[in-house]
Amino acid sequence: MQTKDDSIVVDPSQPDLVINVGKVTFGEENRKKLQKNQRDQEKKKVVRAACALLNSGGGVIHTEMANEDDHPVEMGQDLEQALRELIQSSDVLQAFIECLQQGRHSYIYVKSWSSGPPSEDSCTKPRICSLSSSLYRRSSTSVIRLDPRQALDFLKTQKRNAKHTLRNEESPPSEIPNIIHQNVSESNPAFQVFQSNKIEHGHILPFPESQSVEFKQYSTKCIQEYVRRKIPEYISAFANTEGGYLFIGVDDKRKTVLGCAKEDVDPDSLQRVIAGAISKMPVFHFCSTDARVSYETKVIDVFKKENLYGYLVVVKVEPFCCAVFSEAPISWIVNQKQEIISLNTKEWVAKMMDTDPDLAEGFKSLLISSNIPPCCRPVYFRKVPEPKASIQQHLF
Incomplete structure (x- = not known):
């Protein structure tokens, strides 16, 4: 069963995918002064929003800065570490996430998750990003x-x-090797x-x-x-x-x-x-x-x-x-209703194994350019027969 997260919401008034997580404290010294429960709650909201955006084509996390600093401050080591653990990659954090502060607001730009060319036997990054596999x-x-x-x-x-x-x-009995089973x-x-x-x-x-x-x-x-x-x-x-x-x-x-x-x-x-x-x-x-x-x-x-x-x-x-699984895997996406939901076990495995029809057949690849503005959404294109594929490649 999918679970909706009401603590973070998609802003429907924006042309891009923007998730509003409310107030968040930035700056290492400021975050050290917080009670552990408040620090963990803020971190939980940011990481869930980042996971949902990574799995949904990228977007922006909009926060209102809870600290009173009138000058830009760093994100905070605990937030950065939580995001690194989410990405689970040798890539630097900036490969997926960038932060910009404007006045009392902070904008965290999240790029789309990229797993590289899928292969049944090769070791690649998972097709989706997850907080926990629960395996x-x-x-x-x-x-x-x-x-x-x-x-x-x-x-x-x-x-x-x-x-x-x-x-x-399914093999005939004569073709199955005679194995002596031992009660382990x-x-x-x-x-x-x-x-x-x-x-x-x-x-x-x-x-x-x-x-x-x-x-x-x-x-x-x-x-x-x-x-x-x-x-x-x-x-x-x-x-x-x-x-x-x-x-x-x-x-x-x-x-x-x-x-x-x-x-x-x-x-x-x-x-x-x-x-x-x-x-x-x-x-x-x-x-x-x-x-x-x-x-x-x-x-x-x-x-x-x-x-x-x-x-x-x-x-x-x-x-x-x-x-x-000990529980359902912890991974989030933004659905077509612009709701932030968790994937159930069946959906998570299907996406991890690239057995989801929309992933396996619908989208051939993801075009990502490091030079595009951070708030631009990535572009998907579907497999199409020639000559339409040639036309698409030429236009892109």
Whole structure:
């Protein structure tokens, strides 16, 4: 479902695409004096507007300067850094964004996002600009969020794997190689603990954290809230790698079972929180299935001197066939109604993979000139047969 952002609005009275974000504080010293919440809110508005313009052919961000300086000041390091992270490129910031101050107003000119020639196999910049891919994977003992370029490579790999699997399924049985399938879960040492019904407080597990094992310990009554916020990252990371086990109630440094104290958590309620969080995670299929994330939750009683102390919660996650997101990717565009909206997961993947018909067939290329005035919109032209293409090229 697309989400409209009402905190920043398109100015319909302008001939160019202009987004008004309201008051913003400029200048490094001025921004340091702001409360963190206000600084983050201003930064959020500017970055969302820049993302929407990058993905919509370029335009202008109009701000009213909240600071009282009567002379031009710099943008501010936190704003510049946020915009650099948005662009995710070796290009300098000025390749896409320029700033001009006039009196109490500041104008940030944003050029159109350019990914270079699209190719199924070559490593190019993503077709669109995003604040976050919302795709996670395991790397050794860590969970990493894929930047847009890494996300594009991951999606291409998953698409190729899905096509290969589909071809094998369609092949006659005699042509499919005889592969002996091994249950990876049962070969993992964590599987033995997962099979248990009770365990002793202070027990040291005979295996460390790894690519397929994660330990978490929450010694607070806010366990459910922590789990609700963090579970999508860990579950999607396991599903997008090779599966694995998330242990809630184990000290990661000492591999010691501490459990979640029974006074702090209700196991049935915690399982519902986990199930609810996983059910909301978006998935995208390149294959012919509509499967969801496959997982199993196990609550193990933790005893201390023969008395029930609390619970060890283990979530076993199976590898996913295509792509699992922790939430919808964060990317914004300006639609035909001149509304600033976020892309849903399906739209985002389609544009990233260049499978959107308007991108794949409608627009051949984007003409960008570094010498044109900053507020001029870029020009798209469609594929047309000769001789019209020759005429277009001559006129342009």
